[in-house]
Amino acid sequence: PFIDQGEAATLNAGNPFGNYRVFQQTRACSMWPQGKIPPDFLEPVSSNVPVLIFSGNLDPVTPPQRGEEVARYLPNSRHVIIPQAGHGVDGLVEPECVDRIIMEFMEKGDAKQLDVGCVERMVPPPFATDAVK
Numbered sequence: 096p097f098i099d100q101g102e103a104a105t106l107n108a109g110n111p112f113g114n115y116r117v118f119q120q121t122r123a124c125s126m127w128p129q130g131k132i133p134p135d136f137l138e139p140v141s142s143n144v145p146v147l148i149f150s151g152n153l154d155p156v157t158p159p160q161r162g163e164e165v166a167r168y169l170p171n172s173r174h175v176i177i178p179q180a181g182h183g184v185d186g187l188v189e190p191e192c193v194d195r196i197i198m199e200f201m202e203k204g205d206a207k208q209l210d211v212g213c214v215e216r217m218v219p220p221p222f223a224t225d226a227v228k
Contacts, residue, residue: 097137139168145206146172149193151180173206177214187217 103117146169150162159176166174175196177184184190192213199209 139165141168143171144169145200145204147197147200147206147209148172148174150174150176151182151184152176152178153181156182171206173200173209173211175209175211175214177217179218184217186219188220189213189216192217 098117098121100114100117100121104114107114107117146166148162148166148169150157150159152159159174162174162176166172177187177193179187184193195213196209196211200206203209
C-alpha cells in the first residue's frame with residue numbers, strides 16, 4: 096500500500112531491469128491477507144531498550160545513514176559500521192567478528208560498552224591470480 100507504481104516506474108527508468116522487481120513484489124503482496132494499518136504505522140519506533148545496529152559502509156541498499164536515522168530514536172543503541180562491508184559480511188576476513196559482538200551484547204545487555212574493534216580487520220582477502228608471478 097506504500098508503493099506508488101507511477102513513482103516506482105519513474106525511479107526505475109534508468110534501471111536495465113525496469114520496474115520488474117517492484118511489480119513482482121507488489122503482485123505477490125496483493126495475494127496476502129490484508130488487515131487494517133494503524134495511522135502511526137510508518138512512524139519511527141522509539142524505545143529505551145538496548146539495541147545493536149550494524150551497517151556496511153559500502154551498502155547501497157541500506158547505507159550507514161539509515162542506521163543513524165534509526166539510532167536517533169533508540170537512545171540505548173549502538174550503531175556499528177563495518178568499513179569494508181556491503182549489505183552483508185560475506186567474503187570478508189574474520190566474519191566471526193560480528194558473532195562475537197552479538198554474543199557480547201547478549202551477555203551484557205548493553206550496547207554502549209561493546210568491544211567492536213575487530214570490525215576494522217574485516218577486509219576483503221588479498222586478490223591473487225596465477226597470471227601474475
